[in-house]
Amino acid sequence: MPDRILSSSAALAEALHEEMERDETIFIVGEDLVAHAGIFGQFKGIPEKFPGRIIDTPISETCIAGCGLGAAMTGMRPLVDFHFSDFVTCGMDELCNQAAKIRYMFGGQVKLPMVVWCPDGAGLRAAAQHSQSLESWFVHMPGLKVVIPSEPADVKGLIKAAIRDDDPVMFFQHKKLFAKEGPVPEEEYVIPLGQAAVKREGKDVSLLCYGSGYYLCVEAAEKLAGDGIEAEVVDLRTLKPLDMDTVAVSIQKTHRAVVVHEACRTGGFGSELAARIQDELFDELDAPVKRVGAKDFPIPFSPPMEDFVLPNVSDVLKAVHAVTYR
């Protein structure tokens, strides 16, 4: 069956329709969901089709997270919409002290099937408090899983896996990619958490990326091919659990790695991945592992400054040339 072309928003909405149809314990809770089917239109059709199962809240991020938590502990399967990922700070106790730990500290007595859906990322001139990429905070938190899809097909397959998962999943989707279109299979499918995808094969360097970083890598790989450098693009898709096997196979082939993400470099996921690569794949490396990420600044408002702070394709190219020695 040929794939259809869908936007990321449409892919998400379609997945939710299918899942909510399948399992009536699934509901969506968050701010400003019903009137416009989510502020990005990401829940299109759901308020009409599933009235009462998409619930508007007051502006109370702490309790929105808590609501998801309490419901997940008592037999429901909530999807908590965080409006903008930046506001996770207002729910940090619920996410990190409670959701991440409840199953563990209570000795495995309970399952917490909760998805925390966070639109993140910069590029919309939304400035410092509406543009962040905070995934690495949650990777650092045992008990949470962290998923960041790039293409629409990944969005659909991964949100389904996240919803069906019995543990709390932080699901980040880049705001700028909502409208990005791509092929989405017609038939039912789920992409298991913890499976990276080699989306372009190459022998010279492994570009390890996720979310918006994936698109930087695809563009960079095209340009590099013109220079005779074959870059392998590995879309990690899930940061926790991390598919280190796929990373290893790629690096065993290319012997060089560049980690690319939009989050700022210091303490970003690239730091963790680079550390693991040198630890587990030391003898495979023919160059230092490079990280490409935003500069360590809040995201500024004015376009020239925002563009300056964010990583771009030429940053990726520069890193690749450095690790391939050409």
Added chain:
Amino acid sequence: MPTEIKIPKLGLTMTEAILVEWSVGAGKAIAVDQIVCVIETDKVSLEVQSPAEGFMHPVAEAGSRVAVGEVIGYVAEDEAALAELQAREPAAASATGKAAAPATAPEPPEKAPEPPPSPAVKPDRRPGERIVATPAARKRSRELGVDLAEVAGSGPGGRIVLADVATAAEAAEDERYEGMYDFGSVAPESEMLTVEETVPIRGIRKIISRNMKLSLSSQAQLTLHTEASARGMRETRALFNTRLEEGQVPVPYNAILVKAAAAALRQHPRLNAVVDGRDIKIWKEIHIGMAMDFGRGLIVPKIRNADAKSIRVIADELGDLVERAQNQKLVPDELQGGTFTITNLGSWDIDGFTPINNFPESAILGVGRIVDKPWVREGAVVAEPRMALSLTFDHRIIDGALGARFLKTLKDRIEDTRLML
């Protein structure tokens, strides 16, 4: 978007190949799976097929070394795309596509290919200076036995990288077998002689010539001849082939010979050995190579652990190897690491001959044709199928009597295949 033509990876160890020739000229129309060029590795020669339909735009020069995954040309989807490609990068001058080239156009004399890039210059380090090398380069140097102190680094600040180790290893290999490749110019300069064609010795030919020379110059080879009745083998083959199941390939004589040789080697392991420095190393495994030639040079794919396999399984594997050898689909890994070889010249009406060991192996069995001869059986002269067997072995480590015993063991099994049960 034009489609890239890349060098396929044909086995774990293959890193590069030589682009021997382009089969299709630049700008010519081409169909999917049409052969576009021929490449050669140390072990095998292969035809590369077109990944798409369109117009050919080769960019790598014939005779050049090409890395696995390297783009050697493109297939443009239409003429406009072709023009665009030509504007971006000129077509390879060597891509005249002999087969497709017009017969009237006089071809320039084929030049010998460029020599491989010169080995990296020896490093310039102060005594005691720390050698800077990447972890991968260090690992590879351990695997290949390359001394990093002898390797020049091409990375930043003289850092030794993977490619430097590979270059150094190749240079070392050339050095080790010095004289095995370069035969010196001996062609007489005479007005009575003109060169019709110059064929460079490279790829498979280079390896064959090196190994043949090593084989005869470093071993003391002796050949024993005998003859066996092929009646039992013929009956066994018939037994299999009259009961073939759907999709099964018929059992060839060679499958029975491989099985018999494996059984005899198990009994006389000294023939399944190699002289390594001052030691004789007797192999645990029996991997029997079957010499094949489909006009592109001798190749010897292996039947692994032949002693542990049934005649039926060996027949299936041989069928697969032959088919893929004909289609140039064998990968280098399938051609390495043998312990004994069989070469069968029977189909060319050869009887006894003196095969040369497949260096560094220590023994090889030559098999001749099966021919009916008058034979006395139970007092009467009957027509008996007879087959010549020639065993060459390294007399340094295999005494004549042992060679003879091996041949007898083998002959017994060929004549009565039930002994292999």
Added chain:
Amino acid sequence: MPDDKKTLLELYRKMVAVRQFETMAGEHFAAGEIPGFIHLSIGQEASSVGVCSCLRKDDYVVTTHRGHGHMIAKGADLKRMTAELFGKRDGYCKGKGGSMHIADFSIGFLGANGVVAGGLPIITGAGLSIKLRKTDQVALAFFGDGACNRGPVHEAMNMAAIWKLPVIFVVENNQYASTTPMEYSCAIGDLCTRAAGYGMPGEKVDGNDVLAVRKAAATAVERARAGEGPTLLENATYRMKGHFEGDPQKYRKTEEVESWGEKDPVERFARVLTKKKILTKKLAASILKEVHSELDEALAFAQDSPFPAPEDAMNDLYSTMEGGSHA
């Protein structure tokens, strides 16, 4: 609510059990057998027992770091509780939670919480879940006067109120948030008046009078079950021990502690029952003996239970993957 002799004696027995459990825990903490630190609820037994006496087994409860009493009152197994306090393998949480993070989901006890006010957003979520699942359960949160000044309380109460969730918020005003007196941290005298800000009823009761507590709680639970929304109950009580065991308590005067001693809820209820001729000295002694024997059993169970193996630390993090991403 029934108040027959049997029910009243059961209330008394539960209060004694809580008091004796806490006393036992204090002793074994002092003896070094209980690791970490523990917070005892001695003096607050009327609140825990009175409130929980109005709940069913399938109703939900969250509590605080001072939650032993609530858990016992909800019907927890003393053996597994004690073993958990001791950090043993047979504890409720296999030794992963301890006193401050203990739960029993089989009785709807969704957990003590180490974060002040941490349970309130959770209980609102549980209330939402009840509403979505259309059952007649209720969800109840115990919290302290200290928690009242945290933001999550505001969000949780407001959301429970706008959705009319079947939730009961029970603030046990024991006068001190750790070392800080209630008067210092709150500009209003009665915490229950905050209910007005959320459009829900608020009531203050004598938290050391188990029957008063029970009556108010019964009304709130009934309201919740009837779909009329949440209630805020303020049980005015007193923490007779320090914030934690070993607290030097320099922030309060001995006379103040002693004056509350006279209002000791367990003795007070005993007097009421004696007056009603329900309880005799002999019966009280026999109840105490019974409780002690249960506690002895629990103690023996905890002491006999092995410690978890060190690598048991790697279990129970995720339900669908083993341990961390690199254990």
